[in-house]
Amino acid sequence: MESLDFSHEDIERAARYHRPRYVASFVELVLSVAVLASLQWGWLGPWHLVDGLGWAGSAAAWAAIVVVVVELVQLPLSWWRGLERERRWGFSTQSTRGWLADRAKGLGLATLVTAAAWTAAVALARGFPGWWPLAVAPVLAAGVLLLSYIAPVVLEPLFNRFGPLEDAQLAADLQALGRAGGVPIRDVLVADTSRRTTKVNAYVSGLGATCRIVLSDTLLVGVGAPEVKLIVAHELGHRRDRHVVKGTALAMAGAVAGVLVLWAVMGTRVASPRELPVALLVLAVLELAGLAPAAALSRRWERAADRWSLELTHDLEAFEWAHVELARQNLSDLAPPRLAYLLLFSHPTPPERLALGRAVASAS
Numbered sequence: 050m051e052s053l054d055f056s057h058e059d060i061e062r063a064a065r066y067h068r069p070r071y072v073a074s075f076v077e078l079v080l081s082v083a084v085l086a087s088l089q090w091g092w093l094g095p096w097h098l099v100d101g102l103g104w105a106g107s108a109a110a111w112a113a114i115v116v117v118v119v120e121l122v123q124l125p126l127s128w129w130r131g132l133e134r135e136r137r138w139g140f141s142t143q144s145t146r147g148w149l150a151d152r153a154k155g156l157g158l159a160t161l162v163t164a165a166a167w168t169a170a171v172a173l174a175r176g177f178p179g180w181w182p183l184a185v186a187p188v189l190a191a192g193v194l195l196l197s198y199i200a201p202v203v204l205e206p207l208f209n210r211f212g213p214l215e216d217a218q219l220a221a222d223l224q225a226l227g228r229a230g231g232v233p234i235r236d237v238l239v240a241d242t243s244r245r246t247t248k249v250n251a252y253v254s255g256l257g258a259t260c261r262i263v264l265s266d267t268l269l270v271g272v273g274a275p276e277v278k279l280i281v282a283h284e285l286g287h288r289r290d291r292h293v294v295k296g297t298a299l300a301m302a303g304a305v306a307g308v309l310v311l312w313a314v315m316g317t318r319v320a321s322p323r324e325l326p327v328a329l330l331v332l333a334v335l336e337l338a339g340l341a342p343a344a345a346l347s348r349r350w351e352r353a354a355d356r357w358s359l360e361l362t363h364d365l366e367a368f369e370w371a372h373v374e375l376a377r378q379n380l381s382d383l384a385p386p387r388l389a390y391l392l393l394f395s396h397p398t399p400p401e402r403l404a405l406g407r408a409v410a411s412a413s
Contacts, residue, residue: 063382081123085333098110111322111323112160115163120159166192170189170319178320182308189305189308193297198256198259200255205254226278230357232285238264239266246267250267256293282362286355286357310331348395352405359410365406365410369403373399385398
């Protein structure tokens with residue numbers, strides 16, 4: 050078997066692709082903070098457009114304006130990073146119209162969720178001035194749970210089409226793999242990822258009846274059955290360890306913690322519809338504070354799923370091939386800056402995953 054080590058050119062090419070993306074992420078954050086601060090304290094803020102609509106109308110309309118203004122300010126940078134640069138590197142298969150349609154759908158969802166959450170928060174803060182967190186926290190946590198449950202059947206189909214795996218023999222083998230691992234698979238779905246990108250992906254999402262494993266159609270083009278089994282075994286590891294459930298529970302706990310911090314910082318000001326930018330700034334600070342712990346936990350879960358994929362398949366060769374070739378196809382960052390790794394990497398780097406897989410195989 051050929052050497053599985055990544056070449057210097059592999060590392061350098063991945064760095065050239067990713068470094069500007071990290072800078073763009075930072076600039077987007079700065080823009081978001083600047084826009085929110087301007088909307089809250091700038092004398093040209095458009096609050097007058099919604100003032101006088103009543104507290105509920107003002108809360109919903111103000112939320113929509115805030116979300117849309119932030120999106121419009123970020124749009125040029127998002128276009129460069131998400132479409133133009135992806136085209137230059139040979140990843141994007143989308144037209145400009147298709148990309149804008151996706152952004153519009155995402156903006157619509159963000160607007161709807163933000164307007165509903167903020168209007169509910171204002172209503173409860175007005176109804177229970179002294180103890181509004183006791184009402185808002187469980188409502189927000191329930192909203193997180195609902196979104197996690199309905200995402201695979203309501204939200205994801207807005208962006209992709211899903212169908213069953215057409216290879217009947219491979220589907221049967223994958224179902225047998227699930228039974229062998231004690232996590233039976235009802236369906237493995239294939240998403241039409243190729244409509245947008247040449248990159249490959251696989252994931253598990255949903256809770257209970259909506260839980261599913263999804264493979265991108267791009268993954269099935271150049272990957273053999275052993276590698277598909279290895280990748281599905283990894284996703285089965287997430288199911289076995291209930292990572293989606295645990296992640297949802299942590300998100301719900303985070304929502305409750307966010308409400309308590311808002312209470313400490315803002316008090317009864319949450320009852321004022323105009324205070325949304327302040328609330329979003331506070332939540333942004335909390336999100337930044339949670340990036341490193343969340344990324345570390347996610348990497349821990351990914352390592353556990355990698356171990357399980359080898360324990361279930363006993364196929365080190367497929368493990369090595371998959372993680373090397375998929376890293377090259379997706380142009381994964383092989384040696385990221387330390388800060389980017391700590392804050393942004395939900396997965397170990399490909400070299401880390403290969404080292405772990407070989408250590409697991411040699412110990413078994």
